[in-house]
Amino acid sequence: MKPPTPPGVSDVEEHWTSPPPTPSARCLWWQAKLANGWRPNRRIRALAYHAAARWFGVWIWEYNNVLRPILEKAREERWTG
Numbered sequence: 001m002k003p004p005t006p007p008g009v010s011d012v013e014e015h016w017t018s019p020p021p022t023p024s025a026r027c028l029w030w031q032a033k034l035a036n037g038w039r040p041n042r043r044i045r046a047l048a049y050h051a052a053a054r055w056f057g058v059w060i061w062e063y064n065n066v067l068r069p070i071l072e073k074a075r076e077e078r079w080t081g
Contacts, residue, residue, distance in 0.1 A: 005029065008057020012050065015059035026057040027066055034070050045071075 006025035
């Protein structure tokens with residue numbers, strides 16, 4: 001049985017321009033999923049940062065500075081081999 005998905009943050013805008021004091025549980029959970037090979041579909045990849053932060057359930061700062069760089073690196077590696 002896999003562990004439950006942690007709840008998303010209540011307000012994605014709470015940490016927009018500065019990092020949170022500690023990473024959200026949801027951000028850590030997504031980092032693990034991405035490290036294990038999960039990749040978003042085309043619809044999710046097309047989301048702007050605010051909508052993507054809401055979809056992933058993380059603060060905007062976490063999406064822009066933690067998750068998006070991981071996703072961009074994985075996309076680049078996919079195309080360059």
